[in-house]
Amino acid sequence: MPHLARLLHLADSALPTGSFAYSYGLESSITFGLIQTETELRAYLYSFLQQAVGFELPFVTSAATAAAGELAALLGEYDAQLLTPPLHRASLMQGKNWLRLLTTFYPEAGLAELGRELARQELPAHFVPLFGLSLGRIGFATAAIQATYLHLALRDQLSASIRLGFIGPMAGHLLQHDFYGVFENLLASTDIRPYTEATRCTLLLDVAQIFHDDIYSRLFQN
Numbered sequence: 001m002p003h004l005a006r007l008l009h010l011a012d013s014a015l016p017t018g019s020f021a022y023s024y025g026l027e028s029s030i031t032f033g034l035i036q037t038e039t040e041l042r043a044y045l046y047s048f049l050q051q052a053v054g055f056e057l058p059f060v061t062s063a064a065t066a067a068a069g070e071l072a073a074l075l076g077e078y079d080a081q082l083l084t085p086p087l088h089r090a091s092l093m094q095g096k097n098w099l100r101l102l103t104t105f106y107p108e109a110g111l112a113e114l115g116r117e118l119a120r121q122e123l124p125a126h127f128v129p130l131f132g133l134s135l136g137r138i139g140f141a142t143a144a145i146q147a148t149y150l151h152l153a154l155r156d157q158l159s160a161s162i163r164l165g166f167i168g169p170m171a172g173h174l175l176q177h178d179f180y181g182v183f184e185n186l187l188a189s190t191d192i193r194p195y196t197e198a199t200r201c202t203l204l205l206d207v208a209q210i211f212h213d214d215i216y217s218r219l220f221q222n
Contacts, residue, residue: 002139010135011148013155015101023160024048024087025208030166031215034208038167038175044205045157045179051202052153053186055081056128058198060149063129064136071133072123074195079124081200084209095127102134109137129195146192150183 009015026044029035035044059078066074082088103111111134118125128149135145154176162172200206 004144007135007140007144007148010102010105011151011155013159016097023164023212024157025205025212026157026160027164028208028212028215029205030164032208032211034204035166038171041161041166042175045154045175046182047202047205048157049150049154049179049183049186051200051205052150053183053190053192055198055200056153057146057149058193058195059129060132061142061146061192062195063132064142064145066133066136068117071118072121075118075123075126075129077195078126078129081198082126084206084212086212087209091126091128092124095125095130098127099125099130099134102138106138109134109139111137146187147183150187151180154179154183 026035029044035041059074062074063071079088082091099111099115102109103115114133114137115125131149132145135148136142140148158167158172158176158179161167161175162169167175
């Protein structure tokens with residue numbers, strides 16, 4: 001199994017994958033008054049992580065162990081469940097960037113061939129399933145892949161909160177520290193299901209994502 005340091009490198013926010021530009025409805029929620037206090041931000045983050053565990057992680061986990069013949073159905077299902085146009089576009093762009101980056105870092109993993117096969121079959125190369133698929137092919141353990149995905153999701157949300165001026169850097173990093181305990185508990189108490197049983201549980205978050213394009217002035221893509 002590759003060393004932990006390699007996984008930490010891939011989780012570095014300086015990596016040019018485009019994830020820095022995402023707010024996933026957080027900016028919309030703040031703009032439209034759905035989040036006005038730190039307590040409400042905590043509730044939002046908890047709901048966000050619940051959805052990540054219930055929806056994204058099943059796709060991450062299934063893709064990490066998927067056989068070649070299973071990819072078309074998995075990618076098609078994820079594509080069908082991304083109902084927010086801005087998020088759909090951004091997911092495809094980040095998936096493309098992520099696969100190109102890891103192809104450069106790990107040429108021996110056969111990711112270049114994977115990219116060509118996805119293009120040949122015209123399969124939607126979304127970031128979430130490609131995250132699990134690529135790291136699984138490189139040889140990272142499934143539990144490490146799951147934890148890293150949740151770390152990225154949480155970090156990007158709190159980074160967006162700081163850049164929006166909603167909380168300060170110290171408060172943001174304290175929240176991030178506190179919420180590691182939350183997602184560790186979610187991972188420990190929840191059986192990660194196969195992607196065929198993935199569920200979305202935060203309707204209001206989905207609505208906020210839909211209205212992201214209606215914000216007059218935006219800092220982030222969705």
